[in-house]
Amino acid sequence: MALHALRDCPAPAKLNLFLHVCGRRPDGYHLLQTVFQMVDHGDTLHFAARDDGQIRRLTEVAGVPEQQDLIVRALRLLAAEFERRHGRAAPGIDVEIDKILPMGGGLGGGSSDAATALMAANHLWQAGLDREELMALGLPLGADIPFFIFGQTAFAEGVGEALVPVAVPASWYVVIEPGISVPTAAIFSSGDLTRNTEPVTIADFSRCLVSQTNPGGFGKNDLQAVAERLFPPVAEAVKWLSQFGKARMTGSGACVFCAFSTESEADRVLSTVPAVWTAWKAKSLARHPLAEVLQVGGVLD
Ligand SMILES: C[C@@](CO)(OP(=O)(O)O)[C@H](O)COP(=O)(O)OP(=O)(O)OC[C@H]1O[C@@H](n2ccc(N)nc2=O)[C@H](O)[C@@H]1O
Ligand SMILES: Nc1ncnc2c1ncn2[C@@H]1O[C@H](COP(=O)(O)OP(=O)(O)O)[C@@H](O)[C@H]1O
Numbered sequence: 001m002a003l004h005a006l007r008d009c010p011a012p013a014k015l016n017l018f019l020h021v022c023g024r025r026p027d028g029y030h031l032l033q034t035v036f037q038m039v040d041h042g043d044t045l046h047f048a049a050r051d052d053g054q055i056r057r058l059t060e061v062a063g064v065p066e067q068q069d070l071i072v073r074a075l076r077l078l079a080a081e082f083e084r085r086h087g088r089a090a091p092g093i094d095v096e097i098d099k100i101l102p103m104g105g106g107l108g109g110g111s112s113d114a115a116t117a118l119m120a121a122n123h124l125w126q127a128g129l130d131r132e133e134l135m136a137l138g139l140p141l142g143a144d145i146p147f148f149i150f151g152q153t154a155f156a157e158g159v160g161e162a163l164v165p166v167a168v169p170a171s172w173y174v175v176i177e178p179g180i181s182v183p184t185a186a187i188f189s190s191g192d193l194t195r196n197t198e199p200v201t202i203a204d205f206s207r208c209l210v211s212q213t214n215p216g217g218f219g220k221n222d223l224q225a226v227a228e229r230l231f232p233p234v235a236e237a238v239k240w241l242s243q244f245g246k247a248r249m250t251g252s253g254a255c256v257f258c259a260f261s262t263e264s265e266a267d268r269v270l271s272t273v274p275a276v277w278t279a280w281k282a283k284s285l286a287r288h289p290l291a292e293v294l295q296v297g298g299v300l301d
Contacts, residue, residue, distance in 0.1 A: 014038055015216075018034060018035060019219075019222060031157070034156050036154050040289070042109070043101050044098040051091055057069055075121055106254060114138060119134065119149060152287055175280055176240075182254040197220075200219065224248065227249055227252065
């Protein structure tokens with residue numbers, strides 16, 4: 001029998017272990033190389049099917065009107081695809097969200113919420129899209145959405161949509177939220193941004209992991225210098241966390257992270273973070289945790 005509701009669906013944060021800007025597409029979008037790593041810290045979504053075709057977000061999210069929420073926009077795209085395939089309107093859905101990821105944090109919160117919503121609704125509605133089809137549906141809304149649907153640690157190219165699985169040792173991360181929101185567009189449009197980092201290979205990345213224990217130690221984040229200049233709290237967080245290892249910004253910022261090989265090391269550093277910042281620790285996730293909730297392993301394959 002078809003499920004009516006799915007509660008406690010995780011929408012994990014991502015870290016960009018490195019992020020290189022290697023060029024630009026004719027439409028102005030930047031060509032990237034990055035490794036996406038999910039961690040066990042994120043938002044939680046709850047879904048209940050409706051029978052009137054409406055897509056509703058029941059939770060208020062400060063600064064994000066319901067109709068602009070990436071969750072709602074993604075579900076509208078899925079509903080249209082459902083109608084095209086099945087010749088009838090999609091059933092509709094209620095969504096609640098426990099939001100803990102900061103916006104404009106470089107943790108991919110909005111994209112992760114949208115990806116979880118697409119996977120959950122595809123399941124609840126029995127829409128029948130496979131993983132690649134869901135990834136393609138989400139891409140126009142956010143370049144990080146395909147990664148979350150891909151669902152495993154990945155080396156990414158293009159704008160982040162060309163994904164290959166990559167093995168990264170399990171690690172603990174300390175993440176600092178500098179308390180500001182960085183608009184991605186402001187970083188990519190900066191005249192100071194370098195856009196010509198030489199392309200690397202997965203082998204370059206993997207070789208580096210063998211020679212050092214820190215998965216955040218390879219390459220650099222090309223967006224970081226610009227973000228540090230425009231948003232000084234980012235620079236302060238990087239400087240402070242750098243006492244303990246190779247600290248780096250994730251995505252277009254603002255959050256900053258450092259990898260540790262044991263939980264106790266991460267705990268020790270976390271306990272000394274100045275109270276002005278929100279900080280947390282998280283463990284790497286090799287697979288998207290929603291697979292367990294859907295109890296499938298195979299629903300999207
Ligand atoms: C930088 C990354 C790295 O994972 O993540 P975040 O830090 O935002 O989470 C992503 O590439 C974020 O991609 P996406 O989520 O699509 O970015 P958006 O906020 O929609 O982009 C805002 C604007 O930034 C510019 N932009 C974005 C991505 C890209 N590869 N090149 C660009 O030039 C475009 O002008 C775009 O209109
Ligand atoms: N469900 C959502 N959660 C977070 N942000 C959302 C959501 N829907 C739309 N947004 C918009 O997307 C912007 C980027 O948010 P987010 O993805 O959390 O940050 P980042 O891209 O830095 O990782 C927010 O400032 C907000 O305006």
